Amino acid sequence: MISFEAARAKVIEIVSARVCAAERETIDLSVAPAAALGRILAENVVADRNYPPFNRSIRDGFAVCAADLAEPGAKLRLIAESRAGVAFDGTLSPGECVRILTGAPVPRGANAVVMHEYTREEGDFVTFNQTARPGQYYVLAGAEARVGEVVVPRGARLGYAELAVAAEVGHARIEVGRRPRVAILSTGDELVSIDGAPGPFQIRNSNNVSLAAQVALAGGMPIDIGSAKDELAELRAHIERGLQSDLLLLSGGVSAGKYDLVEKVLQDLGAEFFFDAVAIRPGKPAVFGRCRDTFVFGLPGNPVSTMVTFQLFVTPAIDVLGGARPRPLPLLEANLTKTLHEKPGLTHFLPAHFEWTGISPEVCPLTWQGSGDIAALTRANCFIVVPADRQDIPAGEKVSVLPRLDVI
Numbered sequence: 001m002i003s004f005e006a007a008r009a010k011v012i013e014i015v016s017a018r019v020c021a022a023e024r025e026t027i028d029l030s031v032a033p034a035a036a037l038g039r040i041l042a043e044n045v046v047a048d049r050n051y052p053p054f055n056r057s058i059r060d061g062f063a064v065c066a067a068d069l070a071e072p073g074a075k076l077r078l079i080a081e082s083r084a085g086v087a088f089d090g091t092l093s094p095g096e097c098v099r100i101l102t103g104a105p106v107p108r109g110a111n112a113v114v115m116h117e118y119t120r121e122e123g124d125f126v127t128f129n130q131t132a133r134p135g136q137y138y139v140l141a142g143a144e145a146r147v148g149e150v151v152v153p154r155g156a157r158l159g160y161a162e163l164a165v166a167a168e169v170g171h172a173r174i175e176v177g178r179r180p181r182v183a184i185l186s187t188g189d190e191l192v193s194i195d196g197a198p199g200p201f202q203i204r205n206s207n208n209v210s211l212a213a214q215v216a217l218a219g220g221m222p223i224d225i226g227s228a229k230d231e232l233a234e235l236r237a238h239i240e241r242g243l244q245s246d247l248l249l250l251s252g253g254v255s256a257g258k259y260d261l262v263e264k265v266l267q268d269l270g271a272e273f274f275f276d277a278v279a280i281r282p283g284k285p286a287v288f289g290r291c292r293d294t295f296v297f298g299l300p301g302n303p304v305s306t307m308v309t310f311q312l313f314v315t316p317a318i319d320v321l322g323g324a325r326p327r328p329l330p331l332l333e334a335n336l337t338k339t340l341h342e343k344p345g346l347t348h349f350l351p352a353h354f355e356w357t358g359i360s361p362e363v364c365p366l367t368w369q370g371s372g373d374i375a376a377l378t379r380a381n382c383f384i385v386v387p388a389d390r391q392d393i394p395a396g397e398k399v400s401v402l403p404r405l406d407v408i
């Protein structure tokens with residue numbers, strides 16, 4: 001059985017080897033800027049001019065020639081003002097200074113900005129009680145980006161900073177990759193739809209809802225294809241529908257029970273499997289394979305297992321299918337506030353609450369009833385990752401924490 005790290009690496013390796021350039025869509029930032037958030041850039045965004053376009057002051061004060069301030073106490077004639085949007089277009093001569101505001105162009109002839117806190121203004125003259133270093137308090141034209149330089153590369157995930165840069169350089173119509181289509185299919189004779197009335201031994205299909213949310217969060221387009229009974233023909237028909245997408249997620253039916261038929265049906269359809277168990281709890285029976293050119297995950301049906309295995313294995317697959325580099329697993333470190341006793345052999349993911357109230361982050365494991373306990377998850381904002389070789393971890397020790405990215 002492979003470790004979760006090896007399983008993740010396998011997913012990334014296999015999907016990367018097969019993926020071809022995704023179709024593109026155009027998003028107009030001037031119409032719907034937030035629609036581009038989280039999308040994967042399908043082209044390079046290039047600087048249309050130098051940034052900053054002029055030597056830009058980063059302080060309020062006076063633009064000077066540093067050589068004029070060789071000694072503290074120098075007095076210079078105030079000849080003009082340069083503010084953001086309204087520049088002084090003249091040239092500074094020796095013995096002169098220009099009032100300058102943050103964001104304004106530094107005039108020709110000046111090579112330093114002195115903060116107004118270190119000056120005294122009297123009539124047309126300003127006295128400087130400090131010397132100045134050439135180059136201080138302004139950014140040289142082109143220091144942030146040169147004209148023609150790639151400022152956001154193809155494959156980048158568009159966050160608020162990337163969108164701001166695209167806006168800054170006037171790249172309003174952005175080409176992004178189409179979101180990977182991710183079919184979601186639950187399996188189980190016990191399932192009814194969420195608007196149905198469950199019988200005494202039935203449960204509502206909540207996994208299709210959590211999976212749709214996780215797919216959207218990961219950057220995919222969820223396609224709900226409902227649920228199938230634990231019965232070969234029905235399962236096969238549903239899986240065949242799911243295989244029309246870029247990725248098929250199945251929940252349930254991957255354990256070793258008599259009614260766990262997912263692997264059998266996939267096998268009958270000619271699937272190739274890359275792993276069919278991972279050394280984790282919850283989530284051990286997770287399966288990853290490919291069937292008729294569609295990647296398939298069989299995730300265990302217990303809701304917390306489904307959620308954990310999605311975050312570990314499906315997220316990187318969606319990254320790669322969408323044309324992005326896989327995001328690293330966002331593990332944090334925190335001080336454990338309660339002693340843990342876990343069975344060794346598997347890496348455990350325990351629902352927990354992470355908080356940073358004092359001088360260091362702390363994490364508290366929560367009471368839960370195992371991988372069927374979705375209610376416990378609503379009190380958790382992360383999972384503590386307990387390594388397979390650790391049985392007892394005393395309170396106060398640092399542990400790895402996997403945040404729930406939807407709530408942190």
Ligand code: AMP
Nearest residue numbers: 186188204205206207252253300301302
């Ligand atoms: P399985 O992996 O098929 O053995 O499912 C394990 C357990 O997870 C089932 O007994 C159900 O209690 C629960 N379960 C399975 N599928 C779903 C689902 N779609 N929504 C909510 N709970 C589920």
Ligand code: MG
Nearest residue numbers: 187188252253
């Ligand atoms: Mg089942």
